[in-house]
Structure formats: structure tokens, C-alpha cells
Amino acid sequence: MSKIRVYQLAKELGISSKELIEKLSEFGVEVANHMSTLEEDEASIIMEFYDIDNKKPKDKKTSKKQNRENDETKGKEAVHEREEKKQESPKKIISIPEKIIVKDLAEKIGKSVSEVMGKLIALGVFATINQEIDFDTAEVICGDLGIFVEKEEVKEEVEFGLEQEEDKPEDLRPRPPVITVMGHVDHGKTSLLDAIRKTNVTAKEAGGITQHIGASEVEVHGNKIVFLDTPGHEAFTSMRARGAKVTDIAVLVVAADDGVMPQTKEAINHAKAANVPIIVAMNKIDKPNINPDRVKQELAENGVLIEEWGGDTICVPVSAKSGEGIENLLEMILLAAEMLELKANPKRLASGTVIEAKLDKGRGPVATVLVQNGTLKIGDSIVAGSSYGRVRAMMNDKGKAIKKAGPSTPVEILGLSDVPEAGDLFHAVREDKIARQIVEKRKLKVREENLNATARVTLEDLFKHI
Ligand code: GDP
Numbered sequence: 001m002s003k004i005r006v007y008q009l010a011k012e013l014g015i016s017s018k019e020l021i022e023k024l025s026e027f028g029v030e031v032a033n034h035m036s037t038l039e040e041d042e043a044s045i046i047m048e049f050y051d052i053d054n055k056k057p058k059d060k061k062t063s064k065k066q067n068r069e070n071d072e073t074k075g076k077e078a079v080h081e082r083e084e085k086k087q088e089s090p091k092k093i094i095s096i097p098e099k100i101i102v103k104d105l106a107e108k109i110g111k112s113v114s115e116v117m118g119k120l121i122a123l124g125v126f127a128t129i130n131q132e133i134d135f136d137t138a139e140v141i142c143g144d145l146g147i148f149v150e151k152e153e154v155k156e157e158v159e160f161g162l163e164q165e166e167d168k169p170e171d172l173r174p175r176p177p178v179i180t181v182m183g184h185v186d187h188g189k190t191s192l193l194d195a196i197r198k199t200n201v202t203a204k205e206a207g208g209i210t211q212h213i214g215a216s217e218v219e220v221h222g223n224k225i226v227f228l229d230t231p232g233h234e235a236f237t238s239m240r241a242r243g244a245k246v247t248d249i250a251v252l253v254v255a256a257d258d259g260v261m262p263q264t265k266e267a268i269n270h271a272k273a274a275n276v277p278i279i280v281a282m283n284k285i286d287k288p289n290i291n292p293d294r295v296k297q298e299l300a301e302n303g304v305l306i307e308e309w310g311g312d313t314i315c316v317p318v319s320a321k322s323g324e325g326i327e328n329l330l331e332m333i334l335l336a337a338e339m340l341e342l343k344a345n346p347k348r349l350a351s352g353t354v355i356e357a358k359l360d361k362g363r364g365p366v367a368t369v370l371v372q373n374g375t376l377k378i379g380d381s382i383v384a385g386s387s388y389g390r391v392r393a394m395m396n397d398k399g400k401a402i403k404k405a406g407p408s409t410p411v412e413i414l415g416l417s418d419v420p421e422a423g424d425l426f427h428a429v430r431e432d433k434i435a436r437q438i439v440e441k442r443k444l445k446v447r448e449e450n451l452n453a454t455a456r457v458t459l460e461d462l463f464k465h466i
């Protein structure tokens with residue numbers, strides 16, 4: 001169970017793998033090379049041995065606890081030494097790719113090929129100068145040569161061509177703002193969204209609200225506004241944790257009869273941390289016992305200074321119940337959006353964020369995504385988190401099947417292999433193959449990370465054990 005690779009243990013002991021292999025051999029533990037796995041008892045032997053070798057002959061009477069302390073200090077010293085070395089010659093940390101050809105490595109680290117080959121042979125790795133070795137091997141031999149290397153991070157975007165050139169200014173077109181409604185529980189977020197949709201529906205298509213996909217588009221005087229239904233704090237926490245920025249403006253709902261409450265403060269903090277402008281919707285103004293001035297003062301006390309108070313935050317009195325002020329709120333949103341000069345390039349491959357996703361019995365994985373840049377089309381190959389596939393069907397917020405979706409359009413899509421997570425980014429790619437490769441690589445990375453975590457735990461267990 002508690003296994004460790006030779007090079008890992010060598011690293012931990014602050015010695016070269018070669019040295020470790022030799023020591024193991026003296027103890028009758030023959031290993032093939034630095035990648036060989038050691039059993040827990042084999043590792044224990046060498047660690048005890050190392051104690052002696054460290055000119056700190058092990059006192060038979062020392063308690064296990066003391067030994068552990070020794071080990072800890074030793075570990076710290078080694079780390080310290082390594083850090084010092086790094087500081088002495090900061091130039092010596094060289095970035096190398098995950099796999100590198102022997103002669104390229106020699107060139108990169110400024111050593112002769114024969115020196116590098118020599119070290120490889122000493123490790124029991126028989127590679128030709130044109131052969132590739134992996135990072136772990138390279139790290140070990142570089143370590144022997146007194147050179148520190150780090151893994152060159154090849155950004156996935158670069159590797160798979162997801163990161164296209166920046167949009168040319170002439171390709172940029174204005175895009176609708178994306179709004180998140182936030183505020184304390186029961187202050188009227190859901191009612192406000194309903195009221196907004198109703199205003200819009202009655203104005204446009206008296207048929208009523210049809211399908212609901214977790215986001216909706218509203219049209220005001222020919223201008224679109226997109227509202228996300230995700231509870232505000234979720235949109236900010238889970239999505240931001242994945243690096244997604246979906247919201248352009250936060251509408252902060254504050255009940256005029258209740259004022260600033262804990263979740264109001266939380267919402268303010270989220271919006272500020274994400275650098276998203278706030279518009280205050282002072283709700284429930286139809287109620288008799290309201291005190292808007294007190295609410296404004298409380299807002300000011302929490303860093304939201306509205307216009308009347310000399311600040312630049314717009315505050316719109318509304319009633320989600322009577323509909324009063326809703327039009328005004330929408331106009332203010334458009335005004336604020338205009339100042340942000342939101343633009344995107346409809347011509348490129350689509351990218352955006354997963355808003356919500358679920359497994360539908362009949363239709364398979366269903367995801368609502370927000371297209372943030374580019375245009376998503378039926379048949380596009382896409383990758384979202386660890387799922388991929390081809391867009392088989394798309395539906396807009398009104399439940400209508402559509403063939404393409406431009407920037408700032410929320411759409412429900414079918415055709416993914418798995419259910420992605422809310423907050424996952426999605427990208428349309430040129431070929432199915434690329435989408436599959438990206439997902440395979442992402443899954444592998446997760447597995448590797450889990451494995452590494454296990455290896456670390458194992459090592460700690462080992463220290464404890466000794
Ligand atoms: P949420 O928790 O923020 O989503 O709040 P809801 O939209 O569920 O509203 C909470 C309660 O406040 C419900 O009983 C609503 O009917 C009521 N409510 C919401 N907006 C108004 C309003 O403008 N006026 C009045 N009088 N009640 C409202």
C-alpha cells in the first residue's frame with residue numbers, strides 16, 4: 001500500500017537517485033532505475049540507513065518521537081538548502097517540457113550530450129540521444145548536474161488552438177449585457193425576475209412564458225438584456241472558482257421594508273470582488289411601512305453609495321408585485337451597459353460558460369450555456385469541462401429550436417457526452433478529435449493529481465511510521 005518511487009524518496013532525502021540506488025544495492029535491494037517502486041519496508045531500511053550516513057549515528061535509545069523530530073529537522077534543512085541553492089543561482093531553474101529529446105535537454109541545460117547520457121546510464125536508463133525522456137527522468141539527472149528544472153506549462157489553449165488571436169477591433173460588435181440578480185432571501189429576487197419576464201412577454205408575445213432554461217432574454221426598445229436565473233451568490237462563487245466571469249452587471253434587490261441584511265452584504269462583497277457594477281433595485285415599494293432613506297443609508301454604510309448620496313450607484317424603486325418601476329429598472333440596466341461598451345466577435349468559434357446542466361432521461365446530458373464570444377452552431381464540436389460532443393440541437397430561452405447563437409445568448413444544448421458542471425467553460429473546436437483529446441488530457445490530469453496526492457500521503461505515513 002505504502003509504495004514510493006526511487007526518485008521520490010531520493011528527492012525527499014535530498015540525495016541523487018544514483019546515490020540512493022547504490023545504497024539500496026548495498027542493502028541487497030536491487031532496483032532497475034529511478035522509476036522503480038520501493039516497498040514500505042525497503043524504504044524504511046534506507047531511511048534508517050540514511051540517518052547513519054548523515055553523520056548522526058542513530059542512538060539506539062532514542063525514541064521514535066525523537067527520530068521523527070530529527071527527520072523533520074533534516075527535511076527542513078534539506079528544503080532550506082534547496083531554497084538557498086535556488087536563491088544563489090536563480091538562473092538555474094530551467095523550464096523543460098513534459099517530454100524532451102535527450103540532445104535537446106543537453107542543449108537546454110547547457111551540458112554536453114555525453115554528460116547527460118552518462119547520467120542517464122548511471123540511472124539505468126538506456127536512451128539514445130534522439131530518444132525522448134520524461135520529465136521525472138530529466139529532473140533527476142538535472143538534479144545530479146546541479147540544475148533545477150520545472151515543468152513547462154503548455155497552456156491547453158495554446159496546445160489545442162483554443163486561444164485564437166485576439167479579436168480584431170473591426171470584428172467586434174456590441175453584445176447584450178448579462179445580468180445576475182442578487183440579494184437577501186425573500187427580498188424578491190424571483191418575483192422581480194418573473195415581473196421582468198412578464199413585462200416583456202405581454203409586450204411581445206402574449207402567449208405567456210414557455211420554456212425555462214435557467215436564463216432569459218428580455219427585449220427593451222429593441223435592445224436585449226440577458227438575465228441569469230442562478231441564485232446570485234452561486235453565479236459568483238461556483239462560477240468564479242472556475243475562472244468564469246459571466247456577469248456584466250449585478251442587480252442588488254433590497255426590500256424597502258427590510259433594508260441591508262447579511263446576504264445583501266454578501267452580495268455586495270461578491271460584486272465588488274468581481275469588479276462588477278451594481279444597480280440597486282429597491283423592491284416592495286408598494287408596501288405601507290417602508291423606509292427608503294434608511295435603506296439608502298445602510299447601503300452607504302456598506303460601501304454602496306447611490307447617486308443621491310454623491311456616489312455613482314443607480315437605485316431604482318420597484319415593486320415586483322405591482323410592476324411599478326420595472327421598465328425604469330430595465331432602462332437603467334441598458335444605460336449602465338452602454339457605459340461598459342460590451343463587445344464580442346460573432347465571427348469566431350464560440351466560447352462561454354455552462355450555466356446549468358442535468359441528465360435528462362430522454363435526451364441525455366442537457367446543458368444551458370451562455371455563449372460569451374463567437375457564434376455557436378448546430379453541428380459544432382464542443383468541449384465543456386470533462387465532457388465533449390457535437391451540438392445536436394439548440395433551444396433558446398423561449399423553447400424555440402435555433403440553428404445558431406451569437407454572443408450573450410443563453411442556449412440549451414444537446415449532444416454532450418457527459419453532464420458538465422455549472423461554471424465549466426466551453427469551447428467550440430475545429431474537429432471532434434480535438435475535443436476528445438482535450439477531455440482525455442483533462443481526465444488524465446485529474447487522475448495524475450489524485451495519484452500525486454496519494455503519493456504524498458504515503459510519504460507522510462512513512463515518516464510517521466519510522
Ligand atoms: P427571493 O427569496 O428573493 O427570491 O424572494 P421572492 O421573490 O420569493 O419573494 C419573497 C416574498 O416577497 C414573496 O412572498 C413575494 O410575494 C413577496 N414580494 C416580492 N416582491 C414583492 C413586492 O414588490 N411587493 C410585495 N408586497 N411583496 C413582494
Ligand code: MG
Nearest residue numbers: 186189190191
Ligand atoms: Mg427566490
